[in-house]
Amino acid sequence: MIDKQVSSIPEAIADISDGATVMIGGFGASGSPIELIHALIDQGTRDLTVINNNTGNGEVGLAALIGNGQVRKMICSFPKSSQSKVFPELYSAGKIELELVPQGTLAERIRAAGAGIPAFYTPTTVGTVLAEGKESREFDGRRYVMEPWLQADFALIKSEVADRHGNLLYNKTARNFSPIMAMAATTTIVQSKRLVAPGEINPEHVVTPGIFVDRIVEVAQPVHEDTLIGQGRAYP
Amino acid sequence: MIDKQVSSIPEAIADISDGATVMIGGFGASGSPIELIHALIDQGTRDLTVINNNTGNGEVGLAALIGNGQVRKMICSFPKSSQSKVFPELYSAGKIELELVPQGTLAERIRAAGAGIPAFYTPTTVGTVLAEGKESREFDGRRYVMEPWLQADFALIKSEVADRHGNLLYNKTARNFSPIMAMAATTTIVQSKRLVAPGEINPEHVVTPGIFVDRIVEVAQPVHEDTLIGQGRAYP
Amino acid sequence: MSIGWTREQMAARAAQDIADGAYVNLGIGIPELIAQFVPEGREFVYHTENGLLGMGPPPSEDEKDLDLMNAGKKYVTAAAGASYFHHADSFSMIRGGHIDVCVLGTMQVAENGDIANWSTGAPGAIPAVGGAMDLVQGVKQIYVITQHETKHGEPKLVERCSMPLTGPGVVSRIYTDLAVVEVTPDGFRLVELAPGISFDEVEQKTGAPILPPAR
Amino acid sequence: MSIGWTREQMAARAAQDIADGAYVNLGIGIPELIAQFVPEGREFVYHTENGLLGMGPPPSEDEKDLDLMNAGKKYVTAAAGASYFHHADSFSMIRGGHIDVCVLGTMQVAENGDIANWSTGAPGAIPAVGGAMDLVQGVKQIYVITQHETKHGEPKLVERCSMPLTGPGVVSRIYTDLAVVEVTPDGFRLVELAPGISFDEVEQKTGAPILPPAR
Numbered sequence: 001m002i003d004k005q006v007s008s009i010p011e012a013i014a015d016i017s018d019g020a021t022v023m024i025g026g027f028g029a030s031g032s033p034i035e036l037i038h039a040l041i042d043q044g045t046r047d048l049t050v051i052n053n054n055t056g057n058g059e060v061g062l063a064a065l066i067g068n069g070q071v072r073k074m075i076c077s078f079p080k081s082s083q084s085k086v087f088p089e090l091y092s093a094g095k096i097e098l099e100l101v102p103q104g105t106l107a108e109r110i111r112a113a114g115a116g117i118p119a120f121y122t123p124t125t126v127g128t129v130l131a132e133g134k135e136s137r138e139f140d141g142r143r144y145v146m147e148p149w150l151q152a153d154f155a156l157i158k159s160e161v162a163d164r165h166g167n168l169l170y171n172k173t174a175r176n177f178s179p180i181m182a183m184a185a186t187t188t189i190v191q192s193k194r195l196v197a198p199g200e201i202n203p204e205h206v207v208t209p210g211i212f213v214d215r216i217v218e219v220a221q222p223v224h225e226d227t228l229i230g231q232g233r234a235y236p
Numbered sequence: 237m238i239d240k241q242v243s244s245i246p247e248a249i250a251d252i253s254d255g256a257t258v259m260i261g262g263f264g265a266s267g268s269p270i271e272l273i274h275a276l277i278d279q280g281t282r283d284l285t286v287i288n289n290n291t292g293n294g295e296v297g298l299a300a301l302i303g304n305g306q307v308r309k310m311i312c313s314f315p316k317s318s319q320s321k322v323f324p325e326l327y328s329a330g331k332i333e334l335e336l337v338p339q340g341t342l343a344e345r346i347r348a349a350g351a352g353i354p355a356f357y358t359p360t361t362v363g364t365v366l367a368e369g370k371e372s373r374e375f376d377g378r379r380y381v382m383e384p385w386l387q388a389d390f391a392l393i394k395s396e397v398a399d400r401h402g403n404l405l406y407n408k409t410a411r412n413f414s415p416i417m418a419m420a421a422t423t424t425i426v427q428s429k430r431l432v433a434p435g436e437i438n439p440e441h442v443v444t445p446g447i448f449v450d451r452i453v454e455v456a457q458p459v460h461e462d463t464l465i466g467q468g469r470a471y472p
Numbered sequence: 473m474s475i476g477w478t479r480e481q482m483a484a485r486a487a488q489d490i491a492d493g494a495y496v497n498l499g500i501g502i503p504e505l506i507a508q509f510v511p512e513g514r515e516f517v518y519h520t521e522n523g524l525l526g527m528g529p530p531p532s533e534d535e536k537d538l539d540l541m542n543a544g545k546k547y548v549t550a551a552a553g554a555s556y557f558h559h560a561d562s563f564s565m566i567r568g569g570h571i572d573v574c575v576l577g578t579m580q581v582a583e584n585g586d587i588a589n590w591s592t593g594a595p596g597a598i599p600a601v602g603g604a605m606d607l608v609q610g611v612k613q614i615y616v617i618t619q620h621e622t623k624h625g626e627p628k629l630v631e632r633c634s635m636p637l638t639g640p641g642v643v644s645r646i647y648t649d650l651a652v653v654e655v656t657p658d659g660f661r662l663v664e665l666a667p668g669i670s671f672d673e674v675e676q677k678t679g680a681p682i683l684p685p686a687r
Numbered sequence: 688m689s690i691g692w693t694r695e696q697m698a699a700r701a702a703q704d705i706a707d708g709a710y711v712n713l714g715i716g717i718p719e720l721i722a723q724f725v726p727e728g729r730e731f732v733y734h735t736e737n738g739l740l741g742m743g744p745p746p747s748e749d750e751k752d753l754d755l756m757n758a759g760k761k762y763v764t765a766a767a768g769a770s771y772f773h774h775a776d777s778f779s780m781i782r783g784g785h786i787d788v789c790v791l792g793t794m795q796v797a798e799n800g801d802i803a804n805w806s807t808g809a810p811g812a813i814p815a816v817g818g819a820m821d822l823v824q825g826v827k828q829i830y831v832i833t834q835h836e837t838k839h840g841e842p843k844l845v846e847r848c849s850m851p852l853t854g855p856g857v858v859s860r861i862y863t864d865l866a867v868v869e870v871t872p873d874g875f876r877l878v879e880l881a882p883g884i885s886f887d888e889v890e891q892k893t894g895a896p897i898l899p900p901a902r
Contacts, residue, residue, distance in 0.1 A: 001515050002493045002553075027737045027774075028760040029753065040387070053774075059514070072242040080815040088813050100814045103736065104778030104821030111775035115560075116567030116610055117344070118375035122782065123824040127855035130820065139354035139384070148375070164534040165517070165526070169440070172771055173738050174754035179773040183568060184629035198553030204405070205441050207773075209525045211495050211570050222751045237730045238768075263522045263559075264545040265538065289559075294492050316600040326829060335601045339521065340563030340606030347560035350776075352782030352825055358567065359609040363640035366605065396700045401732070401741070401768040408556055409523050410539035415558040422831030442770035443558075445740045447710050447732070447785050460538045 003164045004216050008019025009039045012189050012217040016040060016154050021049040023110070023155040023181040024062060027079075028054060031174035033158035033191050034061045036217075038235055040156075041068055051075045051110070051152060053103060053177060055087035059234035061225050066090065073097035075150070077106050083229060101150075102130065106182060109150035114212070119148045155185030158222065159200065159208070162192035163199075166213025167206045175207065182212040191219040201236035239400045241431065245275045248425050248453040252276060252390050257285040259346065259391040259417040262297060264290060264317075265461035267410035267472050269394035269427050270297045272453075274471050276392075277304055285309045287346070287388060289339060291316075291323035295470035297461050302326065309333035311386070313331060313342050319465060337386075338366065344415060345386035350419025350448070355384045391421030394458065395444070399435075400426035402449025403442045411443065418448040427455040475484040476649040476657050480499040484509035485664075486647040489615070492506040495519055497566070497607060498515070500544040501531035502617045506534045506575060517553075519571055523562045526554025543603065550647040566603070578618050583659035583662050583680040585643045587616065589637035601638075608639035620648035622675050627679030629653065629660060650674050658683060691864040691881040697832050698881075700723035701862040704830070710734055710824060712781070715759040717832045721790060732768075734786055736818045738777050739878040758818065766799025781818070782825040790827035791819070793833050795848040798874035798895040800858045802831065803850035816853075823854035835892050836861035844868065844875060844892030865889050870887050873898060 008013045008026055013036060016022065022040075028031030048071045055074055056063030063069060063200075067086040079087050079098060090096040102124050112120055120146035125131040125171065157178045161169040166191060170178060182188045195218050208212040241247045249272060256277075257411035262268030277300055281345045284307045291310055292299030297311060303306060303322040315323050317441065321327045326332040336370075337345065338360050348356055361367040370381040397405040404426065408415060431454050477485065483505035490496060490506075491512040498504050507529065510516055518527040520542040523606060527542055528549035535549055542548045550556075559665040565571055578589040592606045608614055618628050629646065645663070651674045652663040661683040662671060675682050692700065694865045698720035703720075706709060707729040713719050722744065725731055733742040743764035750764060765771075780786055793804040805819045806812060823829050830899060833843050844861060849867040860878070861868040866889045867878040876898040878887060890897050 001513075008604065028756060030756050030760075031736070078815045078817040080813055088895065091813055092811065094826060098814075100816060102816050103774075103818035104782055104822040104825070105780050107774035108351070108782075111564075112356070114570075115344070115564035116569060117356050117358060118378075118380055120348070120353050122353060124782065124821045126824065128852045130816065144354055144356075148517050163553055167553060167555055170754040170771075172440070172752060172765070173735075173757075175771055176738050176771055177774045180775045183564065183570075198551075199551075201524070203554040203556050204408075204443075206557075207440075209555040209557060209561075209565075209622050210553065211519070211525055211565055216644075226753050237728075264541065266522070266541050266545075267539065314600045314602040316598055327598055328596065332862035334599075336601060338568055338601050338605040339559075339603035340610070343559035343563050344567075349547050350783050350785075351785075352784060358605045360567065364605060364610065364637045366601065397767055403768060403770055406556075408537060408540040408550070409520075409542075411556055411558055412523050413559045416560045419779065419785075427773065434766075437768075437770075439739075439741070439765050439769040439771050442772075445770040445772060445776075445780075446768065447734070447740055447780055 004166045004213060005164055006215050009035055009217050012215050013039050013043060016043055016045050018155055019047045021152045023051040023152040023185050025157045025176065025178035025181050026052065027176040029057060030104055031158055031176050031178055032061050032225045033156045034223055034225055035219045036156040036189060036191050037065055038060050041065055041235060046070050047072045049073045049075065051150065052129055053077050054081060055079045055084065057081055057197045057225060058084065058229035060228040064235040068151040071096060073099065075101060077097040077103040077184065079100055105147055107177065109147055109209050110184045112178065113149035113151040114180060117149060119146050123148055124159040150184065152185040153187065155181040155188040157182055157188060158191045159190050160199060161162065161194045162190060162216045163196050163201055165198055166210030166216060167201050168208035168213065169201060170207055179208045182208050188216045189214065190216045191222065192216055193220060195223060240402045240449060241400055242451050242453050245271055245453050248451050249275050249279060252281050254281055255283045256390055257388045259287040259388040259421050261393045263412040265293060267394055267412050267414055268390045268461050270459055270461055271455045272392040272425060272427050273297050273301055277301055282306050282436050283308045285311065287386065288309045290314050291320065293317055293319040293461060294465035295322065296464040300471040302332065307332060309335065311335040311337060313337055313339035326360065330423050333388065341383055343413065346420045347416045347470035348411065349385035349387040350416060353385060353397060355382050356466040357382055358404050384419050386420065391416055391417040392423040393418055393424060393426045395428040397430045397432055397437060398426060398452045399432050399437055401434055402428065402452060403437050404444035404448030404449065405437060405441065406443055415444045423450045424448055424451045425450065427458065428452055429456060429458060475668045480505055482647050482649060485652060486615055486617055490516060494565040494572040495570065497571050497574040497611060500565045501577045501601055503575040503577060518666065519565060521562050521566065523557050523559060524550060524554060526551045542565065563606055566606050569610060569612060571611045573615060574607045575615045576619055578616045578628065580628055580630055580635050581616050581635045581643050581646055582630050582673060585641040585655045586633050587638045587643050588633040590638045591636045604638050608642040613644055614642045615621045615645045615647065616643050617647045627677060630679035650677065661686060688801040689882045695720055695861050697864060700867060701790055701830055702726060703831055704732060704860065709787040710785065712786050712826060716792045718790040718792060721778065728892045732742045734780060736777050738774060739765060739769060741766045751784040778821055781821050784825060784827060786826045788828045788829045788830060789822045791833055793831045793843065794813050795843055795845050796831050796858050796861055797845050799872045800856040801848050802853045802858050806851045808851045819853050823857040828859050829857045830860045830862065831858050832862045835865040835868050842892060845894035865892065868897065876901060
């Protein structure tokens with residue numbers, strides 16, 4: 001029988017090892033799988049390459065993971081934040097690498113990895129410094145740059161509802177990068193607010209089909225990054 | 237105010253002119269916008285390039301459009317059908333052109349057009365006669381062929397529910413190519429079984445966001461291609 | 473004359489080699505029978521490329537929905553835990569390597585894993601490929617179920633395919649009425665004989681050398 | 688000293704040039720004010736690149752959902768007729784040319800339509816681009832709202848951008864506190880002056896030649 005549920009968060013992430021590439025869902029605070037990230041801090045895994053649109057906020061979640069020195073390299077579109085000094089300080093000190101990718105290219109590279117497309121062409125960055133070193137060519141008289149897929153060993157995802165097959169629903173704009181990251185990672189680990197029986201999610205409404213999910217752990221009352229920041233909290 | 241509803245089928249398709257490229261949703265009989273296709277037969281538009289996975293069934297819908305001599309070229313993955321001799325006879329007589337595209341490549345080329353991606357690489361067809369004449373290259377030691385986007389002037393789509401913004405829901409596997417065709421065509425024309433007020437479709441459940449839709453016409457009791465064929469019907 | 477396995481037995485034998493929890497795409501014909509022979513205690517999830525994961529058995533007349541069909545255009549049902557999606561997402565599952573096993577029928581399969589199952593290559597034939605080339609390139613394991621010989625007594629397991637390829641070097645296992653054969657770097661190798669069938673007979677009816685089972 | 692338009696008036700003026708039914712993406716800052724000045728009888732649909740079409744006004748404290756924000760990470764609401772989608776679909780709307788108008792702030796805009804609004808290019812600055820480069824390449828019309836001069840009295844409308852480009856030749860209209868300016872093949876052309884502002888003043892504060900209004 002298919003049952004992707006695991007009973008604890010530490011068990012869900014136990015095989016994320018030093019040097020892994022990890023996609024983390026969320027755009028800003030919305031959709032960030034805080035409990036999974038904090039477990040990764042507890043586990044002490046190091047030398048990570050992390051893919052996320054941003055670099056976290058405050059001193060919790062992704063910012064705390066970075067602040068704890070566990071991240072070797074960030075791949076993101078917008079590493080600055082008004083609410084976090086963690087990444088900027090490490091970056092300015094030369095202690096963390098950055099691969100800057102425009103947001104739409106980041107999304108498309110992730111989707112391409114999930115879809116078995118090793119490279120594609122996009123007009124984004126043409127005529128800018130971010131196109132330097134990239135292969136480019138014309139189609140129908142317009143210039144485009146070639147971009148490669150972006151794969152990962154793991155994806156950490158937060159969902160609203162899940163079943164044992166791994167079918168997922170999200171809450172509003174918390175959806176953001178999570179469905180495509182679930183497609184692109186070798187192993188996709190989900191923390192879900194609710195677990196329901198197969199069939200309780202209408203097949204017409206499924207956002208992430210179960211085939212893209214490997215493990216689900218129930219986190220019935222997830223803390224929200226914005227709430228933690230509002231309380232001035234730091235992790236650990 | 238945004239209101240994409242038009243009051244009649246002939247009005248909805250009136251500007252499809254001779255020589256147009258038209259995507260038609262549906263996989264076999266499921267999701268085929270029969271009423272829109274029959275209106276195109278009534279209108280007598282000729283010299284069409286039609287994009288669909290198949291070439292229609294029986295003597296109704298797409299098969300009837302082809303049989304009526306209105307289609308110059310088919311772009312599809314599977315032009316044979318046990319239920320239609322229309323395309324095979326014209327093709328064998330050299331009276332219709334065919335661009336054969338593997339099904340997944342067809343879907344991805346359509347999606348690429350909607351997503352502003354002029355070309356991408358896929359492993360599909362590598363090592364086969366269908367890769368002949370295509371540009372190919374290696375990524376990470378595996379060979380891929382380059383495929384261009386596939387754009388269209390019009391898409392004809394069947395939906396289950398629509399609102400005046402053009403948000404769409406489909407019924408089961410009738411969804412198939414319709415959401416990506418809606419993205420890829422300059423003008424997307426939808427026949428919908430039901431029209432509801434904005435807000436009645438849960439924003440979490442929308443399959444095709446309204447931005448991809450241009451016109452909606454209500455067809456409250458659409459005939460199903462399989463029903464017509466079962467009745468031995470021909471159009472006109 | 474040999475007896476060997478029936479179509480149902482071939483499907484049942486192939487089903488034995490599919491792991492619990494596998495995502496499976498079944499081609500038209502004998503492969504479809506696999507769904508009737510899922511081994512005790514296992515659950516397979518069926519993908520059909522027109523846009524359904526979690527395909528269930530054919531509907532009763534009451535259940536039948538004209539908009540719920542499989543890639544072979546047969547009416548089906550949706551199992552609990554199913555999901556619908558559009559064609560680009562469906563082929564992302566295939567091309568992206570998310571489907572574990574695809575079981576296909578074939579016209580020819582070669583000792584190097586080449587498969588030819590989409591066109592005879594006869595002049596004047598209308599070419600029709602569907603999703604076959606996507607499946608053989610994208611799915612993790614490609615299994616073939618086929619009669620060992622054509623109706624005319626010619627081998628379907630050959631040294632090199634004479635018909636146009638669907639994909640090169642993609643097949644890993646072959647289930648015929650006579651035997652289970654694996655494709656190895658050294659060519660065909662027998663895995664198992666059908667009851668009453670000898671290795672000699674299989675060797676004789678195979679159009680390429682075939683190695684005895686690995687010890 | 689000139690008076691010219693306030694931030695609100697600049698936004699209201701830009702809103703006049705957006706057609707009924709337009710799909711609109713609004714940058715952070717003054718562009719966001721446009722939503723408050725939709726002309727009578729028109730309906731705009733707002734796209735926010737994190738995954739919402741049909742963005743509504745900020746929520747009341749009761750309505751607030753921590754998972755419903757815009758690309759500027761401000762809490763928003765969803766209007767009737769809204770839809771949620773993932774990031775690849777969201778940027779398909781942008782890159783695929785489905786958004787009608789994007790209104791952005793800027794640091795510099797050149798007479799050839801080049802825009803520089805993502806990085807000062809100062810050494811040691813942390814680069815951060817977000818969706819800016821996707822928007823300027825993908826959206827049908829790129830409008831800019833900006834003060835005519837920097838805080839230090841330097842022109843923001845220039846012959847060539849000195850800062851790193853966001854995109855080349857993409858801007859069609861510029862709304863400043865002093866004037867509305869269009870980008871033509873012949874360079875900047877005045878469309879309209881703010882009340883109390885003379886053409887001479889605009890000319891003087893623009894870092895490139897500016898043509899008088901077309902007749």
